Amino acid sequence: MTATVTDPPSTPSCLVRHTVQTSVTIRDTFAETKAMAWRALIKMRRTPEQLVDVSFMPLMLTVLFGFMFGGAISGNTASYLPVLIPGIVAMSTISACVAAGTQLREDMNKGVFDRFRSLPIARISPLAGPMMADLVRYALAASVTITMGMIMGYRPGGGALGVAGGVLLAVITGWSLAWIFMWLGTFAKNAGSVQGMSMMIMFPLAFVSNAFVPVNTLPGWLRTLVRVSPVSHVVSALRDLMNKGAVTMQVGWALAGCAAVAAFFVPLAVRSYSRQA
């Protein structure tokens, strides 16, 4: 071979527009991600039943937990709500992320992903696109929970700004944690197995936290576990924002936790996805 590998001598005649590039620019990546997000949003609109887990689920949880545990934990429902609502917001955004993985798997098993893989697009676009669209889901889950809480008598002390901050934090949390499930989706055999694995991660993550119960009622070892859980930090941060309107240290910890999860799982998911490409 005399020619360099990056510059073959023959330029195919059928090639009208392209000069061969070695990598995808950030701008192209963003445009591709937006196109993929558009695709996911269209699907969401066509199959509204996909939104059940971010509308009816949080609604039911709020009502059930509020009336059933309110008396036992805080004396009555009204005084439990400031503790409960931020907990349910966290819990329902976390369970909403699970769908990211199952949907990716279902998608990847379809023929259309062959085409995505055969295109000269950034490997992250087919993953980042749906993630962008899912922001709508997390915002919806958080809003439904807060609205239902307010109907039941919850009066957030943080005011409109505090609540908006809470919703924003919930959306960031959902986006970051969804990469864990996205990663599972890249290598699992089918949507069912993603669902199974996700539940095993999601339940301990959501329940081994201060989301529903005061930490001081727990046995010592569990208390330690709950205190280090990133979800606990998110729940505490949500309480600070929504109930007090205060941007506390907990908010910082929650954001740092989200950033750490994303920093770890984004490359993992993209690498696992590319390996199959």
Add this chain to the structure above:
Amino acid sequence: MSSRPPPGIPRPGAERARSGASAEGADLAVNAHGLVKTFGTNRAVDGIDLSVAEGEIFGILGPNGAGKTVTLRMLATLLPIDGGEARIFGYDVRTQPHAVRQLIGVTGQYASVDEDLTGRENLWLFGRLQGLSSRQAHRTADDLLEKFHLTEAADRPLSRYSGGMRRRLDLATSLITKRALVFLDEPTTGLDPRTRGQMWETIRDLVADGCTILLTTQYVDEADELADRIALFDRGRKVAEGTPGELKAQVGTSSLRVQLADRVVARAAAALAAVVAHAPPDVAPAGTGFTVALSDASQATDVLIALRQHNIDIANVTIEKPSLDEVFMTLTGHPSGTPTWGPETSEA
């Protein structure tokens, strides 16, 4: 299996590319050596060499499980290559997949379009993903819908498309931006004859535009009809390669089929023909006639004259050319339409 230099009738594109080449193999659209793909213990593709010149239609023909699709998917960067090396227009498939993806278009065996979107939405999406602006993508979508007779169905969801419409949309999607090399994996499997004919036309148009086509098929007539050169695959190996004419020549020339007016003399007549043609005849089961292979066409006259001289009356005479089917049968011991039984078929 040694890879032969590309014979046959080179198209203008191929000619030009070959003369301008300085590096070995860089003038080739596809240049692969010793490709291997294993699934567990099963070698689905077992040392395949392929060279496809620019501007030709190259057909990979073989039964289900022969390794056609797996080979194509490896070349299209969709499956990791386990052994050997492959270059597309000089770019290494393994180490430069991003460059390769800018040169190829892939149309899969099962429609690789989005089932949940409409035809128009599919074309727009893939236009955007290939760097077109939103407006350009809309315009290209309109043009392609028109060209592929899908304008009426443009805003219908794909679930209401027929198989043929889906396949047309699939091919249209591959042509949003012109790609130098288009992979077609069984482009007409499951299509009715009319749609099949349309697909063949489209494929020929592509080549007229200067594209190179690598297609797989299990239909002998499709390979015969479309391909400049054909590689026969069986159980993960290439068993033969050449132009359709060269391959047919491998199983001898034509044969003469004679139907007799009087079936009593069939055996005697066949024996006579055997002496004249120097080949063992094949007497029809009902004794209505016989078939004999000819080493050259003029022997047909000799046989017929001999029959006349012996006062044997003839009802009908046909000269049959060998078909690719026979080539396949001769080289692999089984017809091309049937799957090769064995571990190959267990592969997904």
